[in-house]
Amino acid sequence: MIEIGDGLAIPDEEVSFVTSRSGGPGGQNVNKLETRVTLRFDLAASPSLTDEQKSRLQERLATRVTRAGILQVTSQKHRTQADNREAAVARFAELLREGLHEEAPRKKTRTPKAAKRRRIEAKRRRGLQKKARTGRIEVE
Numbered sequence: 216m217i218e219i220g221d222g223l224a225i226p227d228e229e230v231s232f233v234t235s236r237s238g239g240p241g242g243q244n245v246n247k248l249e250t251r252v253t254l255r256f257d258l259a260a261s262p263s264l265t266d267e268q269k270s271r272l273q274e275r276l277a278t279r280v281t282r283a284g285i286l287q288v289t290s291q292k293h294r295t296q297a298d299n300r301e302a303a304v305a306r307f308a309e310l311l312r313e314g315l316h317e318e319a320p321r322k323k324t325r326t327p328k329a330a331k332r333r334r335i336e337a338k339r340r341r342g343l344q345k346k347a348r349t350g351r352i353e354v355e
Contacts, residue, residue, distance in 0.1 A: 219311045225263050231255045237291040251291040252299040254307050259284025275314040
């Protein structure tokens with residue numbers, strides 16, 4: 216069970232792992248061991264998510280979801296397959312958490328009158344300073 220948060224968990228059966236040869240650290244091992252791990256999650260067919268959640272994730276994680284609706288997360292940071300598997304699961308959970316997070320609607324605000332007044336006064340002072348450079352006017 217992969218815990219996502221807010222009472223949402225993805226069963227292990229919905230996730231599959233594919234291994235392949237990895238670049239990066241590993242020395243001679245890198246040429247003979249499959250340490251890169253790709254986590255695959257069928258977003259479109261998942262019974263754990265509602266249709267609304269699926270569409271939100273499809274939209275927000277569009278670059279990671281294939282045309283077939285499969286979300287892929289790859290990890291090759293570590294030298295061992297087990298560590299890369301853990302890293303991929305952690306990143307998967309983080310991506311789902313971020314993708315499902317609802318932002319609070321923005322509240323409209325107005326610029327305070329005092330701030331407007333200060334801005335206009337500063338502009339007026341800058342204009343007077345520039346005029347003073349020509350020698351026609353004295354600066355306050």
